[in-house]
Amino acid sequence: MTTEHHTPPPLTGATLALGSLCVGLAGFMTVLDSSIANVAIPTISGNLGVSVDEGTWVITVFAAANSVSIPLTGWLTQRLGQVKLFVSSILLFVFASWLCGIAPSLPILLFARILQGAMAGPLIPMSQALLLSSWPKKKASLALSLFSMIVVTGPIVGPALGGWVTDSYSWSWIFYINIPVGIFAAAMIWTIYHKRETPTKKLPIDTVGLLLLITWVASLQVMLDKGKDLDWFSSTTIVVLTIVAVVALVVFIIWELTEKHPIVDLTLFKERNFLGGTVSIAVAYGVFFGTLVLLPQWMQEYLGYRALDSGLATAPLGIFAVIGAPIMGKILPRSDARIIGTFAFVGFAIVYFMRSFFFVDIDEGHIILPTLLQGIPMALFFAPLTVIILSGQPPEKVPAAAGLSTFGRMFFGGIGTSLAGVVWNNRTIMHHEILTQNSSPTNPLFRAQMGAYHSTLGLGQGASYALFDHTVQSQAAMMGLNDVFYAAAILMILIIPLIWITKPGKAGGSSEAAAAAH
Incomplete structure (x- = not known):
């Protein structure tokens, strides 16, 4: 990402193929991890004894940490050099994946996912930069087509692979998978690219901007994730989080527009x-x-x-x-x-x-x-x-x-x-209310349905009501999903x-x- 005086020549032959493969693998790993947990959420939640809604945090904290660390890529590249940053990000990503796999509780899993997301931030922009420096200029569009295939297949392979691993082994393996891949990629990339390191220079870090960015992104994410559980703005916590997010965002925008070395160039x-x-x-x-x-x-x-x-x-x-x-x-x-x-x-x-x-x-x-x-x-x-x-x-x-x-x-x-x-x-709750408005013992259709449950399935009154409610809930969830x-x-x-x-x-x-x- 730094401008160089002596750009190393493009790679050729087997070195180019192996280099591209390993850089691609590192990019693929991060994209895969943004979606591999999607299908495992119900299983992970069940294993850790939390609700599916809380389990969804496994996805959102990764995305939030990832989005905060991306703007730091340019600054880190100039401090450490492209290759050192790339290899150390991969190794820390592997360490975070291992932590995710052994996590005994949701808070530890979330901590590991935050670390994993933060390490994934630089990997996508860096893998593009390394790929482009490896290929001849005139073949840049081919290199990028290959890269877009990697990025597009990640979210697709993720759910299928995650589902297979979760059903066949245990959800921990959706994270352990990264360990051999990451170590192999890091070793090969260091071997091939370490002589092609970019020059480094010390730049001041916009600490205030970074802290404001973390504050408003985190507050907004927690507010959206916890809103449902805490009944939105009737909860003091949600109101406070919203105010913090809005104030931090406004101050962040003003600060970044006036700072000499902003972390985000608005x-x-x-x-x-x-x-x-x-x-x-x-x-x-x-x-x-x-x-x-x-x-x-x-x-x-x-x-x-x-x-x-x-x-x-x-x-x-x-x-x-x-x-x-x-x-x-x-x-x-x-x-x-x-x-x-x-x-x-x-x-x-x-x-x-x-x-x-x-x-x-x-x-x-x-x-x-x-x-x-x-x-x-x-x-x-x-x-x-x-x-x-x-x-x-x-x-x-x-x-x-x-x-x-x-x-x-x-x-x-x-x-x-x-x-x-x-x-x-919200739409499911609304449809559920509408569907159950007429389900009272005074409604002949409702009585007929209950009678059918009793005569054909041999269910008592309690079980009939439970079955009816389950049917209504499935229908309401379907209608809510259609609305989305x-x-x-x-x-x-x-x-x-x-x-x-x-x-x-x-x-x-x-x-x-x-x-x-x-």
Whole structure:
């Protein structure tokens, strides 16, 4: 990420292949870990004796820690050098994964996930930078197509692999998996790249900015995660957290705009390409990631799927996404990124609209079809928006712009997970109330249903009421989930105009620009 006087020549032959593989593995590991726990949440919660809602923290604390550490990447690179930072991040990530695996209680698991998320922060931007420095300039778009395949397959392999490991062995192994992979990648990367270290210089760290960033991100995340349990703004804790988040955010913005070496360069938002591209990629990723977490949770809780099956039902997402990534690399330099981005959002909206018609007795085929189709907008999504975000940025601003847009995306991923859960819960409660309004002994239809339970199933009054309530709850949860998907479809359409406030971005000359495609 630092500007160098003597750029080492590109790697060649077997060294290039091995180097790219290991750098890719490190990137893949971090992306995998943002989604591998999704399907294991009900199991982890059960094992540690906490509710599924508390278990979801395993996902959100990772995203929050990850998003806070991303803006530090540029500063750390200049202090430590690219290769040292990359290798030490991998090794600490492996250590955090081991801690996650042995965690005997939720607080220790959450602590380990925070450490893991913080170490994952620099790995994605750094793996792009190392990959680009390894390949010849003219092959940069090929290198980035390979990288986008890694980043796109992570969230897809994650749930399927997580489900299989959880069902076959124990949930701890979803974290232990990283240990051999990480150690191998770190050893190979050090061997190949340590002579290609970037120059270092001592830069002041914006401590105030960092503390303010941690304060507002953490307060907002906890407020969203605990809101449901504490009944929102009737709770003093939630009110205090909201005030802290808002005040810290306002002070953070003022501080960063006046600081000489800001940790986050907010002046980037003056560029309309950066503004439109970053806001749209962040909101879209928040919607995508939030709904990605809900689907396996609903399949396990209400449809009785095993973790493995619910993971496999989300896996087809990857088929078109992987096929489409290299094709995207060919098409993009010759086309208007805004048009491709628009197609991506329309595609997402169609998929969410299809899902808003799910029903309680749905078969696996009907769940898988929209997931399979979702791979198409996934392939059209990252690269064009990244080209828009980074086109027109001077080379020295590219790492900061890449870091800030990645921060936006990861932060909204965490927020999306929390909000999707809250909305689903609230809509389920509302539908449950509406459905049970007429279920009183004075209603002849209700009496007939109870009689049917008694005569055909031989159930007593208590058991009949319990079965009826279970049926109503399943129906209410289904209707609530449909509402979430319908809202997701509308949101995807609403963000399209944001792409069109930007100037057309050409991908041809901006290979470094594409460097942060993810």
